[in-house]
Structure formats: C-alpha cells, structure tokens
Amino acid sequence: MRPYVFVNCAMSADGKISTIERRQVKISGKDDFDRVDRIKAGTDGIMVGIGTVLADNPSLTVKSADRKAERSASGRDENPVRIVVDSMARTPADADILVKGSGRRIIAVSAAAPADRVNTLRNRAEVIVLGERSVDLTALMDALGERGIGRLMVEGGGTLIWGLFAAGLVDEFRTYIGSVVIGGSAAPTPVDGEGFFRESDFPRLSLKGIERIDDGVLLTWSVEK
Numbered sequence: 001m002r003p004y005v006f007v008n009c010a011m012s013a014d015g016k017i018s019t020i021e022r023r024q025v026k027i028s029g030k031d032d033f034d035r036v037d038r039i040k041a042g043t044d045g046i047m048v049g050i051g052t053v054l055a056d057n058p059s060l061t062v063k064s065a066d067r068k069a070e071r072s073a074s075g076r077d078e079n080p081v082r083i084v085v086d087s088m089a090r091t092p093a094d095a096d097i098l099v100k101g102s103g104r105r106i107i108a109v110s111a112a113a114p115a116d117r118v119n120t121l122r123n124r125a126e127v128i129v130l131g132e133r134s135v136d137l138t139a140l141m142d143a144l145g146e147r148g149i150g151r152l153m154v155e156g157g158g159t160l161i162w163g164l165f166a167a168g169l170v171d172e173f174r175t176y177i178g179s180v181v182i183g184g185s186a187a188p189t190p191v192d193g194e195g196f197f198r199e200s201d202f203p204r205l206s207l208k209g210i211e212r213i214d215d216g217v218l219l220t221w222s223v224e225k
C-alpha cells in the first residue's frame with residue numbers, strides 16, 4: 001500500500017520559495033517552524049529531491065527533544081526515515097541528511113547512476129534503484145509502502161513536487177504564504193518541473209483549512225482524485 005503523501009512548503013506572497021540564485025531565505029517565523037517540526041515528528045518518512053539537498057543541505061531531523069523522546073518511547077527512531085530522490089546519485093557523502101541525527105536513510109536512484117557514486121552512498125543509506133534514466137516515482141511509492149512508510153511528508157523541491165503531482169501521487173498540499181515578496185521570473189516556485197500544458201491536466205484541489213500563523217497564512221488543500 002502506498003503512503004499518504006502530503007507536500008508541505010513555504011512561499012512568499014508572490015509565490016516564490018527562494019531567490020533567483022536559489023538561495024534559501026526565511027519566509028515563515030518561529031510558530032510555523034514549530035508547526036513543521038510537529039508534523040515532521042508525526043510522519044513515517046520525509047522526502048526531498050537532490051536539488052534541495054545540493055542547494056540547502058537540510059538534515060530533515062526533528063528538532064524538539066520532547067518530540068524525539070515521544071518517538072523513541074513509541075518504539076520509533078528519533079527521526080522519520082529520510083529519503084532523497086536522486087536519479088544520478090549526486091548526494092554528497094557528507095551531506096547533513098546522511099550524517100546528522102539517528103534513523104534510516106533511503107536514496108532513490110536510477111539505473112543510469114554511476115556505479116561508483118551508488119556504492120559510496122550505500123555506505124551511508126539504503127539505495128533503491130528504480131527507473132532507467134530518472135527515478136520512477138510511482139514505483140518508489142510502492143517501495144516505501146513495502147518498507148512501512150504510511151505517512152510521507154515532501155518538502156521539495158519544485159521539480160520533485162511537480163513530478164509527484166504529474167503522477168497523481170499527492171494526497172494533500174499545504175502551503176504557508178509568508179509576508180515577503182521575492183520576485184524574479186526565474187525564481188523557483190513550489191511546483192516547477194515541466195508544468196501542465198492543458199487545463200484538463202491541472203490537478204484540482206479542495207480547500208480544507210485556513211490558519212493564520214506568525215505574519216502569514218497556512219492553506220491546506222486536499223487533492224481531488
């Protein structure tokens with residue numbers, strides 16, 4: 001059974017997630033950071049694409065000591081399973097996602113990934129080979145379900161999120177809209193990738209909730225199937 005997939009992201013008031021240099025910027029505040037940590041602690045897995053790893057070097061760990069303790073007390077690792085979609089095995093061996101915090105790591109690569117890079121990553125994580133030139137996301141969801149991941153949080157980036165929407169794999173979309181304007185026609189958005197060319201292909205959303213947090217607003221959408 002595939003996991004329940006929810007995307008969680010923060011964007012500026014004009015729909016950007018970082019600058020044109022893809023430099024990480026602060027969009028939300030401490031209350032939203034705590035919200036993200038809380039939902040992270042409640043997931044089985046958290047996933048990002050290789051672009052996010054290379055640009056932001058996230059650890060994807062739970063920050064709260066109390067939440068880590070709660071996870072441990074329930075028989076789980078302190079951190080959810082951390083997953084990178086990395087078709088060509090470009091994840092650095094010293095990336096924070098691989099070296100910080102306890103817990104399992106999974107790197108999904110394609111059959112085209114160089115063998116030496118794959119072997120290096122196998123020393124740090126479980127490596128799953130899916131797809132010929134790029135990772136087959138549908139097969140990846142099946143593989144994660146087989147590994148006990150029932151609830152999966154996706155944090156980015158735009159190419160991965162678009163791929164998940166295109167494959168019909170997203171169940172819920174949470175967008176925090178912050179009180180800043182970033183601008184730039186080339187600045188990344190929450191959903192980039194190839195884009196949808198026909199209106200009939202647009203994923204349709206149903207608004208589930210609106211919540212003011214810090215100086216912004218959180219919108220929660222369910223994805224119509």
